[in-house]
Amino acid sequence: MTVAWEATLSAEMSPVDRLHAFLDFYAGMVKEHPFMTVLVEDLDLMRSFGEKTEEIRVSQIGGPLDQLLRDGVAAGQFRPLDPRAALWVVFGLLDTVYLLMPKVMNAPGPLDDPVLAEETKQFIVRGLGAVGAADERG
Numbered sequence: 001m002t003v004a005w006e007a008t009l010s011a012e013m014s015p016v017d018r019l020h021a022f023l024d025f026y027a028g029m030v031k032e033h034p035f036m037t038v039l040v041e042d043l044d045l046m047r048s049f050g051e052k053t054e055e056i057r058v059s060q061i062g063g064p065l066d067q068l069l070r071d072g073v074a075a076g077q078f079r080p081l082d083p084r085a086a087l088w089v090v091f092g093l094l095d096t097v098y099l100l101m102p103k104v105m106n107a108p109g110p111l112d113d114p115v116l117a118e119e120t121k122q123f124i125v126r127g128l129g130a131v132g133a134a135d136e137r138g
Helices: 002-007 016-032 037-040 041-051 053-059 061-075 084-107 114-127
Strands: none
Touching: 002 016, 002 037, 016 037, 016 041, 016 061, 016 084, 037 084, 053 061, 084 114
16 A cells, blocks of 8 residues: 555655645555554564564555655655654554544544544644645644
8 A cells, every 4th residue: 555655746746745634545445445543552473563563664555654754854855754663653642642632532533523623633743843835834
């Protein structure tokens, strides 16, 4: 899925635009694949997944995010940051807000609440220190 998604991106897209596209891709993946919720809820399964995290992160799941973070810093579109740390923070926030909190709070999450979805996106974009007009979509 990640490879197919990356193929849809234009070479002219800025890192900020790619970040917005990645956040939309994540939401779509979570909505279309309930396994994501099971993975996050089952600690034993998550630990097993974690044993392969570095291999999987680089090759499939986090690779595009890692690269766009690096590109954004290099282009001056994101504040200076450690891409590996930012990757952990972004995925931790997304998994928590999209997958865990709706169950914990017994309330609609970003998949069912467009305002919450947009606020989550803007929180991440602004947290990375994105600059320019592309981060002012919301």
